Amino acid sequence: xxxxxxxxDPLAARLEGLSxxxxxxxxxxxxxxxxxxxxxxxxxxxxxxxxxxxxxxSLTQAGAPKATLFDTxxxxxxxxxxxxxxxxxxxxxxxxxxxxxxxxxxxxxxxxDAMSHDIHWAKDVYGVLxxxxxxxxxxxxxxxxxAFAAEGVAIRVTGDVSKPINFVYLxxxxxxxxxxxxxxxxxxxxxxxxLENGPAAARFSKSMEVDIADGxxxxxxxxxxxxxxxxxxxxxxxxxxxxxxxxxFTLTVNGVLTRxxxxxxxxxxxxxxxxxxxxxxxxxxxxxxHDDTVFITHDAQHCExxxxxxxxxxxxxxxxxxxxxxxxxxxQKTDGYQLSQSLLLDDDSIFQAKPELEIYADDVVCSHxxxxxxxxxxxxxxxxxxxxxxxxxxxxxxxxxxxxxIDEIEDESLREDILARLEGWLERHGS
Amino acid sequence: MAVLETEVRExxxxxxxxxxxxxxxxxxxxxxxxxxxxxxxxxxxxNIVRLISEKNNEPEWMLDWRLQAFKRWKLMxxxxxxxxxxxxxxxxxxYYYAKPKSMEEKPKSLDDVDPKLLATYEKLGIPLKEQMxxxxxxxxxxxxxxxxxxxxxxxxxSVSVGTTFQKELxxxxxxxxxxxxxxQNHPELVKKxxxxxxxxxxxxxxxxxxxxxxDGSFVYVPPGVRCPxxxxxxxxxxxENTGQFERTLIIADKEAYVSYxxxxxxxxxxxxxxxxxxxxxxxxDDAEIKYSTVQNWFPGDENGVGGIYNFVTKRADCRGxxxxxMWTQVETGSAxxxxxPSCILRGDDSQGEFYSIAIANNYQQADTGTKxxxxxxxxxxRIVSKGIxxxxxxxxxxxxxxxHQKAKDARNYTQCDSLLIGSECxxxxxxxxxxxxxxxxxxxxxxxxxxxxDQLFYCRQRGMDEEEAVALVVNGFCKEVLQALPMEFAMExxxxxxxxxxxSVG
Numbered sequence: 001x002x003x004x005x006x007x008x009d010p011l012a013a014r015l016e017g018l019s020x021x022x023x024x025x026x027x028x029x030x031x032x033x034x035x036x037x038x039x040x041x042x043x044x045x046x047x048x049x050x051x052x053x054x055x056x057x058s059l060t061q062a063g064a065p066k067a068t069l070f071d072t073x074x075x076x077x078x079x080x081x082x083x084x085x086x087x088x089x090x091x092x093x094x095x096x097x098x099x100x101x102x103x104x105x106x107x108x109x110x111x112x113d114a115m116s117h118d119i120h121w122a123k124d125v126y127g128v129l130x131x132x133x134x135x136x137x138x139x140x141x142x143x144x145x146x147a148f149a150a151e152g153v154a155i156r157v158t159g160d161v162s163k164p165i166n167f168v169y170l171x172x173x174x175x176x177x178x179x180x181x182x183x184x185x186x187x188x189x190x191x192x193x194x195l196e197n198g199p200a201a202a203r204f205s206k207s208m209e210v211d212i213a214d215g216x217x218x219x220x221x222x223x224x225x226x227x228x229x230x231x232x233x234x235x236x237x238x239x240x241x242x243x244x245x246x247x248x249f250t251l252t253v254n255g256v257l258t259r260x261x262x263x264x265x266x267x268x269x270x271x272x273x274x275x276x277x278x279x280x281x282x283x284x285x286x287x288x289x290h291d292d293t294v295f296i297t298h299d300a301q302h303c304e305x306x307x308x309x310x311x312x313x314x315x316x317x318x319x320x321x322x323x324x325x326x327x328x329x330x331x332q333k334t335d336g337y338q339l340s341q342s343l344l345l346d347d348d349s350i351f352q353a354k355p356e357l358e359i360y361a362d363d364v365v366c367s368h369x370x371x372x373x374x375x376x377x378x379x380x381x382x383x384x385x386x387x388x389x390x391x392x393x394x395x396x397x398x399x400x401x402x403x404x405x406i407d408e409i410e411d412e413s414l415r416e417d418i419l420a421r422l423e424g425w426l427e428r429h430g431s
Numbered sequence: 432m433a434v435l436e437t438e439v440r441e442x443x444x445x446x447x448x449x450x451x452x453x454x455x456x457x458x459x460x461x462x463x464x465x466x467x468x469x470x471x472x473x474x475x476x477x478n479i480v481r482l483i484s485e486k487n488n489e490p491e492w493m494l495d496w497r498l499q500a501f502k503r504w505k506l507m508x509x510x511x512x513x514x515x516x517x518x519x520x521x522x523x524x525x526y527y528y529a530k531p532k533s534m535e536e537k538p539k540s541l542d543d544v545d546p547k548l549l550a551t552y553e554k555l556g557i558p559l560k561e562q563m564x565x566x567x568x569x570x571x572x573x574x575x576x577x578x579x580x581x582x583x584x585x586x587x588x589s590v591s592v593g594t595t596f597q598k599e600l601x602x603x604x605x606x607x608x609x610x611x612x613x614x615q616n617h618p619e620l621v622k623k624x625x626x627x628x629x630x631x632x633x634x635x636x637x638x639x640x641x642x643x644x645x646d647g648s649f650v651y652v653p654p655g656v657r658c659p660x661x662x663x664x665x666x667x668x669x670x671e672n673t674g675q676f677e678r679t680l681i682i683a684d685k686e687a688y689v690s691y692x693x694x695x696x697x698x699x700x701x702x703x704x705x706x707x708x709x710x711x712x713x714x715x716d717d718a719e720i721k722y723s724t725v726q727n728w729f730p731g732d733e734n735g736v737g738g739i740y741n742f743v744t745k746r747a748d749c750r751g752x753x754x755x756x757m758w759t760q761v762e763t764g765s766a767x768x769x770x771x772p773s774c775i776l777r778g779d780d781s782q783g784e785f786y787s788i789a790i791a792n793n794y795q796q797a798d799t800g801t802k803x804x805x806x807x808x809x810x811x812x813r814i815v816s817k818g819i820x821x822x823x824x825x826x827x828x829x830x831x832x833x834x835h836q837k838a839k840d841a842r843n844y845t846q847c848d849s850l851l852i853g854s855e856c857x858x859x860x861x862x863x864x865x866x867x868x869x870x871x872x873x874x875x876x877x878x879x880x881x882x883x884x885d886q887l888f889y890c891r892q893r894g895m896d897e898e899e900a901v902a903l904v905v906n907g908f909c910k911e912v913l914q915a916l917p918m919e920f921a922m923e924x925x926x927x928x929x930x931x932x933x934x935s936v937g
């Protein structure tokens with residue numbers, strides 16, 4: 001049989017005009033290796049099993065489709081939080097808008113600086129976690145990012161950082177095509193809270209590699225949204241050491257296409273990984289397609305993983321969930337939980353899910369649940385009979401539905417900020 | 432084996448223990464019948480397709496249909512998405528047609544059938560006599576005789592040996608015969624329905640089957656008729672290196688009801704054997720079909736040598752409003768199982784149910800599940816799948832539930848539970864859920880766990896040995912599905928569950 005034709009042509013078109021950023025020898029090696037992976041895999045297409053429910057063509061085409069800016073009139077998120085702010089405008093670091101890098105217990109550098117040093121800790125992280133995460137499922141867009149992303153930061157956390165670091169992604173140019181790559185290492189027993197917000201660019205590719213050492217903690221709260229026509233493909237690759245903690249929450253509103261992939265590799269015993277997401281889509285204000293794709297590998301004993309994803313969809317919005325728990329043969333005493341639910345507010349909206357379990361160890365408890373349905377008529381009737389008009393009553397039930405995901409945010413004030421965003425969105429998209 | 436020395440203690444069901452002893456933990460149906468066979472030449476080409484058609488004395492349209500399928504098959508590639516790992520199948524290294532020499536002249540009645548064949552089925556516990564009940568079904572004697580009759584169509588390698596109770600069924604208007612006879616005697620029905628549920632272009636194995644199927648069963652239940660007895664087909668692979676490709680077509684006309692049982696076994700051999708069947712069910716308004724399978728093909732020995740490669744396409748088309756189909760399967764055999772009995776819920780208010788127990792021990796691999804395709808309003812489906820893995824086996828549930836936009840108020844409930852026995856096996860769940868309208872409600876739950884230590888301890892404390900205790904716990908785990916089986920099968924299935932797990936503990 002003839003070998004299958006490599007999918008080179010679309011790839012060549014995508015790579016046109018891109019060049020590997022310069023750096024130290026190891027950095028160039030890492031980028032070239034990523035390019036090699038990408039060339040071997042080719043770009044994803046709708047025919048790939050992993051892209052069955054999401055069409056990647058607008059992410060793989062040569063230029064970014066235009067995305068008009070949209071002003072909600074809201075104050076920027078996390079403005080009231082005491083934080084260290086790092087601002088990227090259309091994917092380019094803006095030193096003038098950002099705070100100084102001085103913060104006790106943490107070293108911050110731009111990725112271009114980190115990758116120019118011959119000896120740097122980032123060598124063990126940059127492209128390394130991504131390469132690990134390519135198996136068993138290929139993620140060509142992540143390899144593309146590793147090869148070509150010139151912007152981003154390298155953060156090494158050595159202590160309990162007194163305030164969160166906040167990546168703010170501003171979008172100003174309607175055709176910006178941004179690529180960011182962050183590497184983060186949380187050293188033994190250290191702790192970091194990372195906040196991310198902003199629409200970022202017309203097309204945004206972001207990869208984040210997070211290496212969490214023994215006993216370390218990484219908390220992550222992210223809000224994606226605002227511009228209706230924006231597109232984003234994001235990856236989080238994380239590796240967990242013994243007793244370490246990884247907790248991530250993402251709120252998504254608006255956006256013609258969002259694909260969030262998380263690849264969580266639990267390597268140390270007694271580690272905990274929680275990942276949650278809440279998405280709200282209204283097809284009436286522009287197409288909305290949101291895809292959460294999660295792959296959790298349990299390769300250690302006594303670990304816990306938890307996935308909670310909730311989506312509220314209306315007016316032809318589409319939600320996708322692909323979640324997988326893989327339990328390796330020796331990962332005994334694993335506790336894996338996965339929940340994906342969607343609330344369809346009308347007949348035009350679509351929810352597609354593929355919640356998978358692949359288990360090779362016998363002493364484990366793994367479960368998943370997935371439900372889809374309309375708003376509970378009885379609950380609605382209950383509220384209406386007590387004088388709540390239909391619109392607010394629906395909003396109330398939507399908030400109640402999303403609560404389980406939002407509760408995954410540990411910090412109360414951050415939870416309140418996210419909740420305020422949600423309420424604002426519901427108000428603008430009044431039921 | 433430990434059980435042999437075990438005294439029967441209080442609290443342990445004596446029967447359970449005796450059954451386990453009697454079966455001795457070996458594959459019970461591994462013997463072969465020595466009988467002179469007539470084979471088609473080895474390999475697959477257009478001439479073989481023509482030969483099979485000629486042997487069955489088929490009309491021109493049937494041959495054309497087969498040739499069209501074969502032409503299509505040559506362009507297809509074998510699917511590789513299932514979580515199965517097996518050496519490449521050489522489709523040219525198989526016999527596609529094998530029939531006992533004594534069947535050269537089709538026997539006119541059961542009395543004319545070669546005694547060796549009759550003895551074979553007798554030994555399998557399926558005597559081809561028109562008796563009231565199947566042998567070995569305990570408790571059935573108490574049931575009213577009328578309701579407990581079972582008509583059997585026995586398929587031996589490529590041909591149907593005989594069908595019992597044909598006369599009595601004919602009186603009720605039910606047609607039950609081999610598909611080759613149906614092609615001769617009821618061409619209008621076959622033409623209308625064959626390939627209408629599983630088209631010849633459907634998938635690699637179904638297309639292969641369409642080209643080379645040699646025999647199988649045909650059932651037509653006319654409007655308003657409740658089939659007076661259970662119908663059953665028993666498939667036996669005997670010849671070596673021979674693939675079995677049977678085709679089953681069941682049509683339940685308006686307000687008809689039929690319960691259909693299917694059983695399968697094969698001799699124990701070192702070489703693997705191919706089995707690719709297609710089952711099509713058609714349901715018109717208010718019809719109901721219950722389709723139960725106990726699949727006990729030779730699973731290969733404890734080192735994973737030999738066994739049947741089982742690639743089956745089963746699909747029910749609920750065309751009529753308020754029609755109802757129920758698939759129940761107990762999958763204990765086969766080295767490789769690739770099987771997804773599906774329901775197309777086209778008629779408004781139609782219902783589909785799928786109950787499955789899949790047990791994989793030693794080196795068995797099973798990738799099985801269902802598809803529920805909701806097209807009509809108020810359609811309902813329910814999936815209960817129990818997967819049990821032991822030894823070095825891999826067991827996957829793969830399913831699809833899709834709610835189309837017009838399937839208003841459709842409902843689905845899915846429950847997939849996996850049980851792991853031993854640390855070298857795997858249990859996997861791959862459900863696809865697609866919801867395109869908001870009045871549809873879909874619920875999916877899955878769990879994976881091991882046999883509960885507390886339950887085991889409880890049983891051991893009361894004097895059961897570990898294997899017995901595991902069998903008891905597993906039977907409890909499977910209860911929901913076992914209860915859905917007709918009584919004839921429930922008993923056998925329950926025993927099989929225990930047997931299939933022999934040697935999996937300790």
